[in-house]
Amino acid sequence: MRPHLEADPSCPVPTRPGRARAATLLAGLTLVLSACGQQAAAPANGQTDTLAAGVRGSDLGASVTIFTPDMSVEAIRAKFDAITRAQFDNEFGTRRDAVLFMPGTYGTPEQPLNVQVGYYTEVAGLGASPTDVTINGTIGVYNRCLEGNGTGNCIALTNFWRSMSNLTIQVKGGLTQVLGETAPRPDWCTDTEFWAVSQAAPLRRVNVVGPMSFMDYCSAGPQYASGGFMADSQHSGAAELVNGSQQQFYVRGSRIVKWSNAVWNAVFSGVEGAPAETFPAPNPYTVLDQTPVSREKPYLFVDAQGHRNVRVPSAQRGSRGVTWANGLTPGRTLPLTDFFVVRPTDSALAINLQLVRGRHLLFTPGVYDINLPLVVWRPDTVVLGLGYATLTAHNGVVPMIVADTATGSVVAGLTFDAGTKTSPALLQVGLRRGRGLGLGRSDAANPITLSDVFFRVGGPHIGRATTSLEVNSDDVLLDHAWVWRADHGLEGFTQGVNGDTDRWNTNIGRNGAVINGDNVTATGLFVEHYQQHNVVWNGENGTTIFFQNELPYDPPTQEAWNAGNGGATLGWAAYRVADHVRTHRLFGGGAYVFNQNNPSIVTTNGFEVPRTPGVRLHHVLTVNLSAGTIQHVVNGVGDQADNSNTGQPRYVVDYPAP
Numbered sequence: 001m002r003p004h005l006e007a008d009p010s011c012p013v014p015t016r017p018g019r020a021r022a023a024t025l026l027a028g029l030t031l032v033l034s035a036c037g038q039q040a041a042a043p044a045n046g047q048t049d050t051l052a053a054g055v056r057g058s059d060l061g062a063s064v065t066i067f068t069p070d071m072s073v074e075a076i077r078a079k080f081d082a083i084t085r086a087q088f089d090n091e092f093g094t095r096r097d098a099v100l101f102m103p104g105t106y107g108t109p110e111q112p113l114n115v116q117v118g119y120y121t122e123v124a125g126l127g128a129s130p131t132d133v134t135i136n137g138t139i140g141v142y143n144r145c146l147e148g149n150g151t152g153n154c155i156a157l158t159n160f161w162r163s164m165s166n167l168t169i170q171v172k173g174g175l176t177q178v179l180g181e182t183a184p185r186p187d188w189c190t191d192t193e194f195w196a197v198s199q200a201a202p203l204r205r206v207n208v209v210g211p212m213s214f215m216d217y218c219s220a221g222p223q224y225a226s227g228g229f230m231a232d233s234q235h236s237g238a239a240e241l242v243n244g245s246q247q248q249f250y251v252r253g254s255r256i257v258k259w260s261n262a263v264w265n266a267v268f269s270g271v272e273g274a275p276a277e278t279f280p281a282p283n284p285y286t287v288l289d290q291t292p293v294s295r296e297k298p299y300l301f302v303d304a305q306g307h308r309n310v311r312v313p314s315a316q317r318g319s320r321g322v323t324w325a326n327g328l329t330p331g332r333t334l335p336l337t338d339f340f341v342v343r344p345t346d347s348a349l350a351i352n353l354q355l356v357r358g359r360h361l362l363f364t365p366g367v368y369d370i371n372l373p374l375v376v377w378r379p380d381t382v383v384l385g386l387g388y389a390t391l392t393a394h395n396g397v398v399p400m401i402v403a404d405t406a407t408g409s410v411v412a413g414l415t416f417d418a419g420t421k422t423s424p425a426l427l428q429v430g431l432r433r434g435r436g437l438g439l440g441r442s443d444a445a446n447p448i449t450l451s452d453v454f455f456r457v458g459g460p461h462i463g464r465a466t467t468s469l470e471v472n473s474d475d476v477l478l479d480h481a482w483v484w485r486a487d488h489g490l491e492g493f494t495q496g497v498n499g500d501t502d503r504w505n506t507n508i509g510r511n512g513a514v515i516n517g518d519n520v521t522a523t524g525l526f527v528e529h530y531q532q533h534n535v536v537w538n539g540e541n542g543t544t545i546f547f548q549n550e551l552p553y554d555p556p557t558q559e560a561w562n563a564g565n566g567g568a569t570l571g572w573a574a575y576r577v578a579d580h581v582r583t584h585r586l587f588g589g590g591a592y593v594f595n596q597n598n599p600s601i602v603t604t605n606g607f608e609v610p611r612t613p614g615v616r617l618h619h620v621l622t623v624n625l626s627a628g629t630i631q632h633v634v635n636g637v638g639d640q641a642d643n644s645n646t647g648q649p650r651y652v653v654d655y656p657a658p
Contacts, residue, residue, distance in 0.1 A: 061343055063097055063365035063387055066126075069104025073113050076106065080115040087118030088179045089144075091158065092460040092490050096365030098122045098387035101167060102302060103132040112137030112173035117162045120365075120388045122413070125167030126302045128311070129324050130207045130234075133167040140194040141201070142178045143216040143223060150182040154219035156196035157226055160482075161388050161415075163202050163452070166299050169193055171210025171237075181219055189218035199227040199526050199548075200415075200454045200482040204297055205324065206233040215244030227548055229480050229524050230254055232296050232322050232329075248590055250524045250546035252291055252479075255321050264623060264649050267546040267588035269523065270294065270320040279619045280651040286588035286619040290318040292543060293477055293521045296329060297412045297451035298384050300336075300362075308336040310362070312382055312410060315447055315477070334360060334382065342389075348372035355381070363389035363414065370399040376411070377403040380446075385413035388454075393465065396421035402429045404473050408446035415454040418463030422508060426455055426465050430473030430517060442474035444519060449477045458486035458507035468530075469513040474539070476517055480524040485509035487529050487553045504531070504554045504597075515539050522547075529553065532564065533576040540583055547589035549574040551603060551628070553596040561601050570631075571603035583614040590621045590649070593641060595628030606641075607634035609655070616656070621649040 060066075065083065067076050083097050103126060107113035114137045117123060125133030141162060147153040174190030193208050195201075196216035212235055215225050228249040235241045240258035243249055247263045256273040259266070265284045268274035270291035277287040296313035303309055313323060313331040323329040340354035344366035351361065351374055358378060365387025371394040376383060383400075391399040391414060399416055402409060416426035429448060442448075455468040468483045485507060512527035512534045522544040527534040529552045551574060555561035561571045574591035577584050591606035606622040609615045622630040624641040632638045633652040641650045 059341060060098075060386070061364040061366070063095075064100060065097065066100045066102060067106070068102045069106060073107050073111050076113060077115055083121060084116050084118045084179060087121055090119045091160070093119070094367045094460075096120045096367065096387040096389060098124070098365050100300070101125045101133045101135070103127040105134045105136065107136035107172070109136055109170075109172050114138045114173045114175050115140070116175060116178055117141050117164070118179075120161050122162070122365075122387045123164045123167075124299065125165070126300060126308075127166065128301045128303070128328055130166050130205045131168050134170060135167060136170045136172050138171060138174055138193050139164055139169060140175065141197050141216075142175075142180075142194055143196055143219045144180050145219060148220075150180055152220055153222075154181070154216075155222060155224045156216060157198055157224050159197045159225070160200045161454070162197065163204070164195070164206055165202075165204040165297075166206070166301070168207040168209065171208065171212070185218050194218075195228075196225050197228055198225055199484065199528075200452075201228070202452055202480055203230040203233050204452075205299065205322075206230075208233070208235045210237045211239040213242035213244060214246045214249065215242065217244060227482075227526055231480070232324070234322055248546075248548050250588075252523055252545070253294055253296070253319050253322065255325075264621060265588055265590055265619065269545050269587075272321045279653060280621075280649065284619070284621075284649070284651070288545065288587060290320050291316075291523060291545070293317060293447065294319045294523065295410070295447070295449045295451070295477055295479065296323055297479070298382055298410055300384075300386075310334045310336065310339065310360070310382060310384060315445065315449070336362070339382075342368075344368050348374060360384075362386065365389055367392060367417075369394050371395055371397060373398045374400045375403060376400065376406045376409055378409075379406055380408040381406055382409070383411045383414070385415075388415055389413070390415040390417050392417040393419040393421075393423045393426060395419070396423050398423055398425050398428050400427050402427075402448060402473075404430045404441045406448060407441055407443040408448065410449045410451065411453060412449075412451035415456065416468070417460075418457040418465040418468075418509070420462050420464065422464040422466060424465075425467045425470040427453065427469050429471045429476055432472050432516065442476075442517075442519070444475045447475045447477045448473055449479060450481060451479045453478075453481050455481070455483045455512070456486060457484070457509040458503070459489035461490070462506050464508040466508070467511045467514050468509060470516070471514070471520055471539075472516045474517045475519045476521075478520070478522040478525060481513070481522070481526065483512035483525075483527040483534075485512065485529040485531070485552065487550070504552075504556055504560065511536055515542060518542075521545075527574075531555075532572045533574070534572075535575045536578070537576065537581065537584060538578045540581055542577075542581075542584045544586045545588065547575060547586060549589075549591045550625075551591065551593050551595075551630075553594050555595065555601055556597055558598075558601050561603070569604035569608070571601065573603070573605045573608040575607045577609040577615060579610050581610055581615060582612055584609065584616070586617045586620065588619045589617065590623065591630065592623045592625050593628040593630050594625035599627035599643070602629045602631060605632050605634060605636065606630050606638075607655075609635065611635065611656070613656070616654070617652070618654055619651075620655065621651045623647065623649045
């Protein structure tokens, strides 16, 4: 039998700890257990169960803004606008915000509430259902004009790190003047819900009634957008849902009336009203009637008695449509009193002590310096972040480890940031097989789930992590992850003293995601700019639905890009399935090249997989973004993407061909 952890509720003690490798990976848990005798009766940050039980007070911290229906539209907009002004250009800042709406109606058709969302801002309703909070108006994301003092190069390509969830928008009115632009918007740009975003900007449990667009076509061009994600949402009304200039987009478990356009690829799984599958022409649509494995992200809500709770949706098989169509989303409700409300001033040791006590975690908005791994080891633990709470690795630690014993646990709404000393990983799920305490537990009906987890190596400072996301457990679900080695950032940190060339040697990220577990499913996997294979998939029976990648911009030479790959190919494929794997499926994947530092660099394949009948890719492509070459889409198959066909995808419909 494999060893396992037996727990006493007050001070659990693990059984045999295994060999030295386990001692390293479980350092956080070891230190926590040694401190059990020092526990205080109350949580370390002064929180009490009484304070956490109601909607009164400011126990969620100053970075959480809560609006109520009795507030005037003017007052709400003034506060919202102040947050947006602070966050509009704050791409690499430390401020984080959550803006929450109590159940009720905001604005009227005659006096709509129209606001704009900036960086690191989460907007969410606090109802049990998305229909419990109604906004008459718009909550929008618009282009950023990066040139000409607010008049030129207006794009959404860097509109990262913002989200909206759990509310209804009755589209009305609009902003005639948006931040970052000097000219008023034309009258025909009102009465539309604009959500012009790129990576790490999810829509979840949103019910939009009226015109909606994922591109902002109202400012000076080129108006590009890249990387959207929508789940458990509904769009209705006479107007179609405009995808427009979104280069790639993924919609899961939703309901729409009509969809318009795709640039390189759009992927739908379990979507009522999805367009018919056509690939690559007339539109590059990939459509799955159902999502094989899914689980919606946990959400905070206020019940009829004014108590706050977290709803934890159940995992589903073969899901289709929204989970709230017939009432409360299936799952379990946890009172907020079961959570330790974490603030940036809380130490990693204090947080781990609360995990040992059996508490769930709710991270308030902020940046957390983590000098000791946070170890999630109890089954069904919920770790939920508000307002893009960010865990930064300190002194080369792994900021969070989800042990094999934590079956059914959910980690959601967190950003993991590499520190200046190299971490082996930023989030590790399960221990490596064959080394130390590899428990190997899993539960296919109740998988460990990661929802809206985002990773960053570089950007605000030099970052170093060998791997960002490492999954060793079986039956894990990854639902929307952006794994990013930064291609730009603050001057003097990401670029280094000699600009982009230095970044190759200062911001170290070898692999974005390494999947060692079996039966792992990824729905919405975005991995970009890593220095070797961006994704390495070693486990059996893996499934990815929607994959988006850009190869690194900054290899200085062909030799540097080839280094360590054995010489069989030039460079590193974006998505690599190990040679020993016999079953794997990928639906809708794209790899792009922009060798900014050295346009002569060549990569042999965008995708590399075993040549075996059980490994199948459906709808994959490569694109040249104006510099560099990818010779083939997959395993020597597919045309070359280079400067002669910039922006024109090279497609492979099925590999191997039927």
